[in-house]
Amino acid sequence: MQENYLAKWLNNELTEAELSEFKKSDEYASYIRISEVSKQLKAPDFDADNAYENFKNAQDFLETKVVQLRPFKSFLRVAAAIAILLAGSYFFLNTLDQSYSTQLAERTEVQLPDNSQVILNADSQISFSEKKWTKERNVELDGEAFFKVAKGKKFTVSTASGTVSVLGTQFNVENRTDFFEVTCYEGLVSVLYNNKERKLPAGTSFLVVNGKVMDDTAIKNGQPSWVNNESSFKSIPLKYVLAEFERQFNVKVETENINDNQLFTGSFSNTAIKIALESISTPSKINYKLEGNNVLFYGENTP
């Protein structure tokens, strides 16, 4: 008899010889009976259609998987990407410097993190890092600004021309093309210009015009005059006066037959253009013509 012959027999795989031998055995009748009776066995009822309905209802998969799960997943992906972008740009922007600027004919006041005050004159810009402020009080300046510095650590104003540092005082810094002026109104100001340090006590100023260091000129006011809407000059070449005039009124100045290096001492109003024009032209003995946003200054003897 071959291996597993009972299984083979059920499957009709026995040879003739094997089968007749098996039929002769005592157990054969029992096996026949088991084989026949077991065929009548039944498993419990099972309704496939019903089970399928149950499956669909219980899981709700057939709809949700396609319609809801997938979009939700991609929505999460998009949301995560946006969140990362937002967080990233937040941290990036946070590290950027805080910056304030004024347009022509504009003035603004800026409160620094330590309550120091900055008044920005026309066409000027300051920037500083709010994050590093507690470590170092450093302000970048382009243009002109008046500083009222709260007492504390060293306060530094960096400009393209030079660096001004103080401990707590009031001072004005003007940094224009070929023109750098620092005026101290209170306390002591230290100016670093061309690697040379200068101490400015209250009521003194430091002036560089066109790379030439001019004599110190003292102003006894508690504030620069522009804070009170007046631009004051003391022995300043006329071209810088006219440049300031342009900034204050947002006009275009042209000159004809004029020596714009002649020195100007005086002041002009930053609010009334007619009065300002008179204030400049009369002492300089020149004429002017105002047409819209254009001003022409011309010499007395122009034909």
Add this chain to the structure above:
Amino acid sequence: MSNVCEEQIFSSVFKANSKTIFNYIYYKFGNEEKANDAVQEAFVKLWENCAKVTPEKAKSYLYTVANNLYLNVIKAEKVRLKYADMYSNSISNESPEFVLEEKQFKQKLDKALNTLPENQRTTFLLNRIDGKKYAEIAEMEGVSIKAIEKRMHLALKTLREKIDGI
């Protein structure tokens, strides 16, 4: 490309295989509720992984899931399959003695089946009740045809010994 994610294909796979899965688990453990659960579980898994399972692989995937489901859970439970209620009572033109004898034989078979090792009983019943070929059973159980023949042989041998009271 057709995969099981299409509802039409999925439902045909369900209808073709759910009954056999139900029986398969029922023969193993003799528990109708667990057999129903196994059907649901196996198809949930198939649906979740429908993109990865081709229709050809779906069948063996289902048996693997159903098998793993109760792998360690109810092996120890005592099996009490109730086949007695399920015998057909169509034979009526027999003598009372024969009917009685037949009934006693069925009870003996019932008892003997319940004492069989789970894998022998499952193989035996899948073949006798569901008419599954040895090759099909081998695929469901994940074993060789020869192993199924062995189980079948041992099942028959044990049943006869129990019934004849050896």
